[in-house]
Amino acid sequence: MKKEEQNDARNPIEGLLRMDRMPHIWCPGCGIGTVVTSFAEAVKKNNEDLNKLTVVSGIGCTGRVAGYVKLDSFHTTHGRAIPFATGLKLANPDIKVVVFSGDGDLAGIGGNHLIHAARRNMDILVICVNNFNYAMTGGQVAATTPKGANASTAPYGNFENAFSLPYLVDAAGATYVARWTCLHLRRVTKSIQEALNHRGFSFIEVITPCVTLYARRNRLGDGLNLLKYYYDNSEIQHGADTKTLDIDYQGKLIVGKFIDKEKPTFLDAMDTHLNEVIGDDYQLYGRLNDD
Ligand SMILES: Cc1ncc(C[n+]2csc(CCOP(=O)(O)OP(=O)(O)O)c2C)c(N)n1
Ligand code: SF4
Ligand SMILES: [Mg+2]
Secondary structure (H helix, E strand, O other): OOHHHHHHHHOOOHHHEOHHHOOOOOOOOOOHHHHHHHHHHHHHHHOOOHHHEEEEEOOOOHHHHHHHEOOEEEEOOOOOHHHHHHHHHHHOOOOEEEEEEEHHHHHHHOHHHHHHHHHOOOOOEEEEEEOOOEOOOOOEOOOOOOOOOOEOOEOOOOOOOOOOHHHHHHHHOOOEEEEEEOOOHHHHHHHHHHHHOOOOOEEEEEEOOOHHHHHHHOOOOOHHHHHHHHHHHEEEOOOOOHHHOOOOOOOOEEEEEEEEOOOOOHHHHHHHHHHHHHHHHOOOOOHHHHO
8 A cells, every 4th residue: 555545544634735744833723724624625525636726825824725735736925825826727727726815815915816806706716714813923913803802913902894704705706705614614615615616706714713822812712712602603694695794803703605606707708708809810718618
């Protein structure tokens, strides 16, 4: 038996991880690894072609995901995972491109790229690990920090309004939008399975504990305490209006699949338009080539 197969026998997802990079850097009780497990499960259940699946991350604790998955994966600069992923998709429309990103990376420094990829219905999947702060750099206040929560740069509590990420991407044009917590392991897996098969801009937010910075500074306890908070306060509302999904500090968490609709992707729209305008001289670029 090959060494890789022996690993698979020990842990069902080891085959999708770069075991030579272990141990990982994440703190005990951190939820990022749980999201990676859900991703690996989804990839296996979907029987994805691993030669046509790629993961792109930016910077931060979540950004390390790209380094741990045994796929073609790219650790890019802070906030630039989406433009990098867009480039990959445009260069090779046959591959599935998944962005794994922290909330700070995605909605803070990379916020502009996020809304424009959603507006264009770029055919990529974005998985956002939302731990309500810029964790890796010391727990600074982020665009997702709930009002009233403490952060290293908000020692008297955050007074800014937070983004509701599902509302933001829905308003911008995303065609698949879900939110879970990392307690909802199987639901996250199912959403990732669906989103991997969805054509268009898919966005899955996973609320996840940062025990070392966000939880410690707010005296919220350890990873288990946070999972208990998710358990007690999550309410599944599939199809909920994304305007109703604001997160109050330690308040209720509305989770579920909110949006799942069809719309031409960026490449579909480009092909249709240029085909109409240029006619037979236009060579189809995107998936329409297959038709
Ligand atoms: C252009 C640039 N600006 C800032 C940084 C510093 N930086 C590195 S990680 C990070 C925070 C990441 O937060 P988030 O994306 O939420 O990921 P987390 O660590 O919380 O998983 C920041 C600000 C950087 N590396 N590059
Ligand atoms: S600092 Fe927070 S987000 Fe980063 S690994 Fe530790 S618990 Fe996870
Ligand atoms: Mg974060």
